[in-house]
Amino acid sequence: MNRRQFITAAASAATLAAAGTKYDLIIKGGRVIDPSRKLDAVRDVAIANGRIAAIGANLHGDADTIDAAGKLVVPGLIDIHTHAARAKDAAPLCLADGVTGLIDAGSQGADRISETIAIAKSAPQLCRVLINIGRAGILAEGDTMDLARADVAAAREAIEHNRDMIVGVKARLSRDVAGPNDFEVLKRAQEVASSFNLPVMIHMGQTVSPLSKLFPLLKSGDIVTHMFAPPPNSIIDDDGHILPEVLAARRRGVIFDLGNGRSGHLRWDMAERILKAGFLPDTFSTDWTPEGRPTQVVNFPNVISKFLMLGMTLDQVIAGATSHPSRAFPVFHDRGTLKVGAPADIAILELREGTFDFVDNFAGKRSGRQRLFPSATILAGKRVAA
Numbered sequence: 001m002n003r004r005q006f007i008t009a010a011a012s013a014a015t016l017a018a019a020g021t022k023y024d025l026i027i028k029g030g031r032v033i034d035p036s037r038k039l040d041a042v043r044d045v046a047i048a049n050g051r052i053a054a055i056g057a058n059l060h061g062d063a064d065t066i067d068a069a070g071k072l073v074v075p076g077l078i079d080i081h082t083h084a085a086r087a088k089d090a091a092p093l094c095l096a097d098g099v100t101g102l103i104d105a106g107s108q109g110a111d112r113i114s115e116t117i118a119i120a121k122s123a124p125q126l127c128r129v130l131i132n133i134g135r136a137g138i139l140a141e142g143d144t145m146d147l148a149r150a151d152v153a154a155a156r157e158a159i160e161h162n163r164d165m166i167v168g169v170k171a172r173l174s175r176d177v178a179g180p181n182d183f184e185v186l187k188r189a190q191e192v193a194s195s196f197n198l199p200v201m202i203h204m205g206q207t208v209s210p211l212s213k214l215f216p217l218l219k220s221g222d223i224v225t226h227m228f229a230p231p232p233n234s235i236i237d238d239d240g241h242i243l244p245e246v247l248a249a250r251r252r253g254v255i256f257d258l259g260n261g262r263s264g265h266l267r268w269d270m271a272e273r274i275l276k277a278g279f280l281p282d283t284f285s286t287d288w289t290p291e292g293r294p295t296q297v298v299n300f301p302n303v304i305s306k307f308l309m310l311g312m313t314l315d316q317v318i319a320g321a322t323s324h325p326s327r328a329f330p331v332f333h334d335r336g337t338l339k340v341g342a343p344a345d346i347a348i349l350e351l352r353e354g355t356f357d358f359v360d361n362f363a364g365k366r367s368g369r370q371r372l373f374p375s376a377t378i379l380a381g382k383r384v385a386a
C-alpha cells in the first residue's frame with residue numbers, strides 16, 4: 001500500500017478502535033515475544049474468532065481481558081518430541097503447561113499405531129504421531145534388536161491408512177535399542193519415509209555405529225533428537241570440534257533437537273561444550289512422559305529454562321519452542337507465530353528471578369538465576385481452564 005492508503009487504513013483502524021472494536025479477548029500489557037516477527041515489546045494482543053486480530057500498544061474493545069502485566073506472552077509452544085499419545089491425560093497436562101502443538105515421537109509402531117492415533121485425535125490441541133520403524137513400538141529389550149521388527153511393508157501400510165495423523169518415521173538407534181542393526185534400521189526408516197515424502201526423526205546417542213556412518217543417510221528436514229547425548233558417538237570430538245558429518249547434515253537442512261528425556265540424553269558438560277562450539281539446537285523438546293514430570297523434564301517451560309542458564313537468550317529459547325518447531329512439520333505451518341490472522345494459540349509464561357535448581361539425565365545439578373513457569377494457555381482463542 002502507498003502512503004495515502006496507509007494513512008487511510010490507519011485512520012479507519014483508529015476509528016474502529018474508538019468505536020469499540022469487537023474482539024473476543026484482549027491479553028493486556030504483557031511482554032510479547034514473537035521471534036517469528038522479531039517482536040519483543042510490551043503490547044496488547046487482541047483475539048477474534050479464534051485468531052489473532054491485532055497486536056498494538058493500547059487496544060480497546062468490547063471483550064474479555066486477561067491481565068498479563070509482568071508476564072511473557074508468546075506463541076503457543078510446540079513440542080516435537082513427546083510420548084503424549086500413550087495415555088489420554090497427557091495432552092491436557094501439556095496444554096496447561098503452554099504446549100498447543102505436540103508430536104508423539106514413535107511410542108508405537110505399525111502393530112498398535114491405531115491406539116496412539118486414537119489418543120492423538122482426542123487431544124484438545126494439535127497432536128500428530130511418528131510411527132516407530134520397529135513394528136512393536138518401544139520395547140524394553142530394544143525396538144529393533146530383532147531386525148525383523150523393522151518391517152518396511154507394515155510401516156508403509158500403517159501410513160497409507162493414516163496419512164492425516166502420521167507425520168514422520170522414528171528410528172531409535174542406541175545400542176540398547178537397535179544394537180548393531182542401527183545402520184540397517186535407519187536405511188529402512190528412510191525407505192518408508194521417502195515413499196511418502198516424510199521426515200525421519202532419529203534418536204541418537206550411544207550408538208554402535210559412528211555418526212560418520214549414520215548421518216550421511218539423513219536428508220533435508222530429518223530431525224536428530226538427543227543432540228547433546230554423551231559418548232560413545234556424540235556430535236562433538238574430544239578436542240571440542242563438531243564432527244564434519246554433523247556440520248554437513250546441518251548445512252543440508254537436518255534439524256537438531258534437544259529431546260530432554262530422563263536417561264542418557266542430556267549431560268551438562270556436553271551441552272556446554274556443544275554450545276561453546278557455536279552449535280545451537282534448532283528445536284527444544286521434552287521427550288515428555290508421565291515419569292518425567294516430577295523431576296528432570298517437569299514441563300516444557302522448565303526444559304527451555306535450562307538453556308537460559310547455559311547462556312542462550314530468551315529470544316533464542318522461545319524461538320526454539322515456537323517458530324523453529326513450527327517449521328519441522330507442515331501441520332504446524334500457521335502456528336508458532338502471533339502474526340495477525342494466525343490461529344490464536346498462545347502461552348502466557350512467567351519469568352521468575354531467583355535461584356533455581358536444574359538436573360541433567362546423570363543427576364548433575366546446576367543452579368540458574370531464571371526460570372520460566374506456565375501461567376495460562378489460550379487455545380484457538382479460548383482460555384484453557386487451569
Ligand SMILES: [Zn+2]
Pocket residue numbers: 081082083105287
Ligand atoms: Zn522419546
